Amino acid sequence: xxxxxxxxxxxxxxxxxxxxxxxxxxxxxxxxxxxxxxxxxxxxxxxxxxxxxxxxxxxxxxxxxxxxxxxxxxxxxxxxxxxxxxxxxxxxxxxxxxxxxxxxxxxxxxxxxxxxxxxxxxxxxxxxxxxxxxxxxxxxxxxxxxxxxxxxxxxxxxxxxxxxxxxxxxxxxxxxxxxxxxxxxxxxxxxxxxxxxxxxxxxxxxxxxxxxxxxxxxxxxxxxxxxxxxxxxxxxxxxxxxxxxxxxxxxxxxxxxxxxxxxxxxxxxxxxxxxxxxxxxxxxxxxxxxxxxxxxxxxxxxxxxxxxxxxxxxxxxxxxxxxxxxxxxxxxxxxxxxxxxxxxxxxxxxxxxxxxxxxx
Amino acid sequence: xxxxxxxxxxxxxxxxxxxxxxxxxxxxxxxxxxxxxxxxxxxxxxxxxxxxxxxxxxxxxxxxxxxxxxxxxxxxxxxxxxxxxxxxxxxxxxxxxxxxxxxxxxxxxxxxxxxxxxxxxxxxxxxxxxxxxxxxxxxxxxxxxxxxxxxxxxxxxxxxxxxxxxxxxxxxxxxxxxxxxxxxxxxxxxxxxxxxxxxxxxxxxxxxxxxxxxxxxxxxxxxxxxxxxxxxxxxxxxxxxxxxxxxxxxxxxxxxxxxxxxxxxxxxxxxxxxxxxxxxxxxxxxxxxxxxxxxxxxxxxxxxxxxxxxxxxxxxxxxxxxxxxxxxxxxxxxxxxxxxxxxxxxxxxxxxxxxxxxxx
Numbered sequence: 001x002x003x004x005x006x007x008x009x010x011x012x013x014x015x016x017x018x019x020x021x022x023x024x025x026x027x028x029x030x031x032x033x034x035x036x037x038x039x040x041x042x043x044x045x046x047x048x049x050x051x052x053x054x055x056x057x058x059x060x061x062x063x064x065x066x067x068x069x070x071x072x073x074x075x076x077x078x079x080x081x082x083x084x085x086x087x088x089x090x091x092x093x094x095x096x097x098x099x100x101x102x103x104x105x106x107x108x109x110x111x112x113x114x115x116x117x118x119x120x121x122x123x124x125x126x127x128x129x130x131x132x133x134x135x136x137x138x139x140x141x142x143x144x145x146x147x148x149x150x151x152x153x154x155x156x157x158x159x160x161x162x163x164x165x166x167x168x169x170x171x172x173x174x175x176x177x178x179x180x181x182x183x184x185x186x187x188x189x190x191x192x193x194x195x196x197x198x199x200x201x202x203x204x205x206x207x208x209x210x211x212x213x214x215x216x217x218x219x220x221x222x223x224x225x226x227x228x229x230x231x232x233x234x235x236x237x238x239x240x241x242x243x244x245x246x247x248x249x250x251x252x253x254x255x256x257x258x259x260x261x262x263x264x265x266x267x268x269x270x271x272x273x274x275x276x277x278x279x280x281x282x283x284x285x286x287x288x289x290x291x292x293x294x295x296x297x298x299x300x301x302x303x304x305x306x307x308x309x310x311x312x313x314x315x316x317x318x319x320x321x322x323x324x325x326x327x328x329x330x331x332x333x334x335x336x337x338x339x340x341x342x343x344x345x346x347x348x349x350x351x352x353x354x355x356x357x358x359x360x
Numbered sequence: 361x362x363x364x365x366x367x368x369x370x371x372x373x374x375x376x377x378x379x380x381x382x383x384x385x386x387x388x389x390x391x392x393x394x395x396x397x398x399x400x401x402x403x404x405x406x407x408x409x410x411x412x413x414x415x416x417x418x419x420x421x422x423x424x425x426x427x428x429x430x431x432x433x434x435x436x437x438x439x440x441x442x443x444x445x446x447x448x449x450x451x452x453x454x455x456x457x458x459x460x461x462x463x464x465x466x467x468x469x470x471x472x473x474x475x476x477x478x479x480x481x482x483x484x485x486x487x488x489x490x491x492x493x494x495x496x497x498x499x500x501x502x503x504x505x506x507x508x509x510x511x512x513x514x515x516x517x518x519x520x521x522x523x524x525x526x527x528x529x530x531x532x533x534x535x536x537x538x539x540x541x542x543x544x545x546x547x548x549x550x551x552x553x554x555x556x557x558x559x560x561x562x563x564x565x566x567x568x569x570x571x572x573x574x575x576x577x578x579x580x581x582x583x584x585x586x587x588x589x590x591x592x593x594x595x596x597x598x599x600x601x602x603x604x605x606x607x608x609x610x611x612x613x614x615x616x617x618x619x620x621x622x623x624x625x626x627x628x629x630x631x632x633x634x635x636x637x638x639x640x641x642x643x644x645x646x647x648x649x650x651x652x653x654x655x656x657x658x659x660x661x662x663x664x665x666x667x668x669x670x671x672x673x674x675x676x677x678x679x680x681x682x683x684x685x686x687x688x689x690x691x692x693x694x695x696x697x698x699x700x701x702x703x704x705x706x707x708x709x710x711x712x713x714x715x716x717x718x719x720x
Contacts, residue, residue, distance in 0.1 A: 010454050010456060011454070011455060011456055012456070013456070013720075014454065014456040014457060014460075014720040015454070015720060016719055016720060017720065048662060048663075070662065070663045071663055090618070090629075090663065091618040091619055091627075091629075091678075093616055093618055093678070093679055094370050094371070094374065094375070094616060094679070095371060096370060096371055096372070096373070096374040097374060100374075115619050115621060116619055116620065116621075116678050118677075118678040118679050119618070119678065141621060145621075145625065145666070146627070146661055146664055146666065147618070147619045147621065147627055147664060148619075148621060149621065150621055150622055256453055256454060258450070258451040258453055258479070258507070259451055259475050259476055259507045259508075260476065261475060261476075261501060261505075261507065261508060261509065261510055262510055265505065267451075267506070267507055269450075269451075269453075269720070270719075272636075272638060272691055273691060273694050273719055274719050276632075276636065276637060277636060277637040277638045277639065277691075278632060278637045279637065301506055302408060302430065302690055302691060302694075303408075303430045303431055303450065303719070304506055304507060306505070306506065317478075318451075318453070318476050318478040318479065319453055319454070319478050330662055331632055331633060331637075331662060334633050334662075334695075335694075335717060335719070336717060336719070337717050356717075357695060357696060357697050357716075359376055359630075359633055359634050359663070359695070359696070360373070360374040360375060360376060360377065360629070
């Protein structure tokens, strides 16, 4: 079964195609902005999900205070697109990055983060080149074991390092609590706050993160802003986390069934170079097919998605175009140069994924 | 420890960067061409690995008969770059693809494959539009459970369908035997050959595939050509398969250590948006760090590679630039818009990954 819209997409663009429903996009933007407003938090969406300055501008126009970027290259694209308040939530290192950071600082309002003294020691070079003071927040790890210092004592030390460094200004703390770890995050933050206040410092930015954490919004006393990313599109992981329904998933991969080599098997024209091998934290298969939810996208070749149809009552025919909700939409968007925009059953046009592949 | 070349790469381009050593690239091209020559097989390299018409031209100039592409969009880029003998090893379906296939047929010599009657039924449309006869091979599955008919009887039926279709010409058989399944492939091919000969047909193309299968080159009696792809760069999977050494790995991801949040942990600036979540068929971790082979790239965030250093005697410092051999180089190349070319310790320049993201 192929929907009329899927037929149009296949005819006009071919498959596989990444398709976003702008009605859902706008609804997701509005809903999360309202959640942040209710919680008394500024919204600073992470653009890693859509990588589009036009969508970032929609988020800003809906009320977001600024945006978050992971890589400097993403921030440069966003600045080109008119976004002027950017948190780069990443340790930036090396003279090549410092020169680019300086150039960016001259154009827009930039805050960066650091979780170690080496990064802090390098940042004054950018500030000096820019002839601006650079705001630096301390990244804190409260259980995820990603970037971030592991103890309040280290956070306090780094805050003092920042405050004492030439041309740097201590901005505050950035954290990304685990979904069940907000008490731990509160204890960490309270201890760090006490320590920096003893040193005469006051955080002006206390940032929490994550779309799955929208259900915890406002739980951290002292937080000033939240950095949700995935909510603009949503995906199977967000549905599994309980912060979105399938109806909130705004991006689908439209893919043609190109082979049915055996009764229990089928093959999609979307493989690991489209859907990626991201397991989505242990989901069943590599995406959900709307038309055949019992079908499992079991494994990949680079351009082939292997369907296990053994559980499927209805099975697709060769030539059917199906819609897939990705496991992890942020990495899937990063595979495509453009997305097709639709509203309901109408094609609106295409949107470049302008910061795609900006990995440095 | 950062090598002088890594320092130069970081300073001139920043990290993470995909870097290819052209001496190794040329050596890999020459070695496999010689292997094909010795086996009496034409070489038809698969460009999915490098996605560059310039590198495809090097392969052609070294003696390759033509090239293999997986997607029509890749073939279009290769035709733009002057490659004129292209096998598209993929079921092509739908009017959008047929129009593009017709346009391509008018420019270069194209062969396609099919593993089902629906695909065969659609192809005459392209041939008619192009006013050319289209060569179509039957894709056969001999154990991998990917695309391809599962039995010689089906292969024979499809061969007859092709021969009987307007403007189509039966080209032969394409297969991708498993590394241990060449007896099975031979039995399949012999039965299929017998059947098509009984129908008065003769294959002119009998194509085997895969860099891991270079160790099986020439084992299929009747084969006319081989389609190796990964050999131009090689990766951990090829080393594990025994067809390459680490010295044959021509592409490295240069990545900076951006955090050492705890004694046993480190973080690279290359995450799943650079190295991809491809497990490489069950390898230990997501890449091999040349400078710290005991370190494990244990898991990813999108822009962070999480290092488990618990086994490491020597541990990197924040700011170190390390070289990583990817698990599966073909999917990693597809993440970057360009690669940096070096020869030994000298930077030569950059090369666009021109067919990156050409997923349709």
